[in-house]
Amino acid sequence: MCKVYNEVGCITTINSHLIRNNINDLKSLKEIIDFKNSYADVRKEIISHHTLLIEQEKKILEEEISHLKDSIIAKENEVREQLLQEIEKLKYRLTNLIFKNVTVFRVLTRFCKKIILKLKIWTNKLLFSFRIKKSIQHLIHFLTKKTERYEYIVSFFNDAVEESSLSQTKHLDKKKAVIDEINNSIYGALGEQMVVKELKTLADDYILINDFNCTFDPPLYNSRERNYIRSIQVDHILISPFGVFIIETKNWSKESQNNLSLRSPVEQIKRTNLALYKMLVSEESYSDLMLSRHHWGERKVPLKNIIVLINQKPIEEFKYVKVLTLNQLLGYIKYFEPTFSTRETQKIADYLLARNFRAIVD
Incomplete structure (x- = not known):
């Protein structure tokens, strides 16, 4: 068989071009040709995969939103009950504020305690709604974020798929563009x-x-x-x-x-x-x-x-x-x-x- 020296020149040109552009996974001309031939199908597979991921994300968001709404209602009821009980305890203490052996000092002390208890009751009633809202604030934040994402997916599904697949398609498209430069x-x-x-x-x-x-x-x-x-x-x-x-x-x-x-x-x-x-x-x-x-x-x-x-x-x-x-x-x-x-x-x-x-x- 004929003795052969060196790779063909075009292979050298191709390899140098790929290395300059940080493409190191294509080791032979066959792999390059296979990549060119399969590019469209691979890109479709990426889009299809991310379409499935977005569909799954949408389904998960639906479940999470429903769960968060239930959690918010439950948390509201729990905190409301706790605050009402706290107010009732203060009222009970106010009603049952009795001193034996009444003296001037005890009358004055009783008066001050009544003022303090009434002030606590008034403050608790005043901050009642605020404390409920504060207790569910983090849940509302999560719900808002997930609802916004869910509504975006529903309204702009294709955009969501494109954004999800962007990293992979961008890498694939760049590789295709680099290879197209050396078609000759x-x-x-x-x-x-x-x-x-x-x-x-x-x-x-x-x-x-x-x-x-x-x-x-x-x-x-x-x-x-x-x-x-x-x-x-x-x-x-x-x-x-x-x-x-x-x-x-x-x-x-x-x-x-x-x-x-x-x-x-x-x-x-x-x-x-x-x-x-x-x-x-x-x-x-x-x-x-x-x-x-x-x-x-x-x-x-x-x-x-x-x-x-x-x-x-x-x-x-x-x-x-x-x-x-x-x-x-x-x-x-x-x-x-x-x-x-x-x-x-x-x-x-x-x-x-x-x-x-x-x-x-x-």
């Missing part, structure tokens, strides 16, 4: 993984480098476009017994293919080809590669440009670039006759891997 990368990753799956079936003497990145200092001069190449990124580089295949994957719809604002993959891959060509034909690279000499002269490393379109490809042909569908890819690669030994193929791969930003074997 998700579709790109699907396409790139399909290409990798195909290429993995190749023999052991094929080596695949995904998401190849390289910078150039000083930059390489691009005489055709009259500019400089400072860096390149390639979806896949396949090192084979024939040479090197530069592969760009596009999971594009027909509309995307006709979109003039999207960068031409043909120009992109030609630019990459130029950079890799200059890398592989330099004196330094030839020395590092240690390719066996042919008696006619120094051998070159053939570079082939391939654009793989997952859905459909245009009918047009392009100079120096082969545009293929996924099911045409392996047939095209295997068409070429091998010219490099397994050792030489590995040497070319090692040379490129040493210049890649990162190389992680799969």
Whole structure:
């Protein structure tokens, strides 16, 4: 089986985007796709769950309100009875205020006590309603709060459900928005993984480098476009017994293919080809590669440009670039006759891997 280095580039982009946005529970492309597909159903389940919770809350409130009303009536009656008994006791004491051996001092004392008892009776009668209200004040407070909540639920049931579910739906919607920002990368990753799956079936003497990145200092001069190449990124580089295949994957719809604002993959891959060509034909690279000499002269490393379109490809042909569908890819690669030994193929791969930003074997 073909040896594979690195995850596909779109997966790296996706993972970085999710980490930046504190989304750590989606560990694979499948989980991301499953989340996208199930989002609407999950949101409905959240709303349904909180609808049930609000219905239950409404029922509980009805019971609590009824219980509070009964408690208030019971408490009122209890306190009223206690206050009436207290007044009756004071009246009894007033009526039975008798002193034996009447003296001036005792008459004066009796008079003062009568005044005090009458004042207590008067005060108790005056504060009678206030004391009853004060005794049930906390129950009235609870009843008011629960009645207001109950009436709100009855009048604005959907709003109550929305408020109850807001924390969960907000978190879910934010996650959906973050994922929607990388839709293109998700579709790109699907396409790139399909290409990798195909290429993995190749023999052991094929080596695949995904998401190849390289910078150039000083930059390489691009005489055709009259500019400089400072860096390149390639979806896949396949090192084979024939040479090197530069592969760009596009999971594009027909509309995307006709979109003039999207960068031409043909120009992109030609630019990459130029950079890799200059890398592989330099004196330094030839020395590092240690390719066996042919008696006619120094051998070159053939570079082939391939654009793989997952859905459909245009009918047009392009100079120096082969545009293929996924099911045409392996047939095209295997068409070429091998010219490099397994050792030489590995040497070319090692040379490129040493210049890649990162190389992680799969």
